[in-house]
Amino acid sequence: MKAEKKKKIIKTIKINVDKCNGCRACEMICSAFHAAPKYSSNNPARSRIRVIREPLSDIYIPVYAGEYTSSECAGRDKYTIDGKEYDECAFCRASCPSRAEFKEPDSGLPLKCDMCEGEEEPLCVKWCTVDALTIEEREEEEEEAVKMEDVEIGLASMVDKYGLQKIMDTVARMSKKD
Numbered sequence: 001m002k003a004e005k006k007k008k009i010i011k012t013i014k015i016n017v018d019k020c021n022g023c024r025a026c027e028m029i030c031s032a033f034h035a036a037p038k039y040s041s042n043n044p045a046r047s048r049i050r051v052i053r054e055p056l057s058d059i060y061i062p063v064y065a066g067e068y069t070s071s072e073c074a075g076r077d078k079y080t081i082d083g084k085e086y087d088e089c090a091f092c093r094a095s096c097p098s099r100a101e102f103k104e105p106d107s108g109l110p111l112k113c114d115m116c117e118g119e120e121e122p123l124c125v126k127w128c129t130v131d132a133l134t135i136e137e138r139e140e141e142e143e144e145a146v147k148m149e150d151v152e153i154g155l156a157s158m159v160d161k162y163g164l165q166k167i168m169d170t171v172a173r174m175s176k177k178d
């Protein structure tokens with residue numbers, strides 16, 4: 001039996017750091033969207049996007065919250081941009097025990113960008129008026145996961161109908177054909 005292929009849409013937010021002016025509108029709308037109740041407050045510490053800002057050098061770099069990790073990594077990266085050296089871990093997307101970024105300030109729970117689930121367009125993209133953030137969509141094919149529950153139900157009914165030995169003989173015969 002061949003697995004069905006189904007189409008899925010992959011959304012990518014493209015970041016153009018040359019266009020970012022550090023206005024932080026993306027941080028504000030993200031934190032407001034994820035406030036409880038929605039839009040009741042805005043606190044950039046709750047945002048799933050943080051903008052690293054160096055106004056004197058005119059450098060602004062948006063970083064999105066990625067996966068949670070329970071242990072910090074052993075290696076470190078250090079970046080130098082236009083002569084300014086950035087801290088180790090400065091551009092990391094992980095919510096990690098070794099630093100404060102991407103953690104819900106009250107509960108300490110990890111934050112991760114969810115692409116503004118339920119919204120047509122990610123709100124940080126919508127609110128970025130200078131197009132430093134843009135969205136790209138592409139279609140990919142993926143194999144439909146076979147639900148094991150369905151397989152078990154189907155097998156159980158065949159065993160009831162034909163008996164276990166007959167099913168096993170058939171499977172053995174089929175596997176030899178491949």
Ligand code: SF4
Pocket residue numbers: 019020021022023024025026027051060062127128129130131132133
């Ligand atoms: S809204 Fe756009 S320009 Fe403003 S800080 Fe965010 S990415 Fe940069």
Ligand code: SF4
Pocket residue numbers: 026029030033047048049064112113114115116117122123124125
């Ligand atoms: S896509 Fe939505 S959840 Fe992700 S950073 Fe932007 S506003 Fe926040």
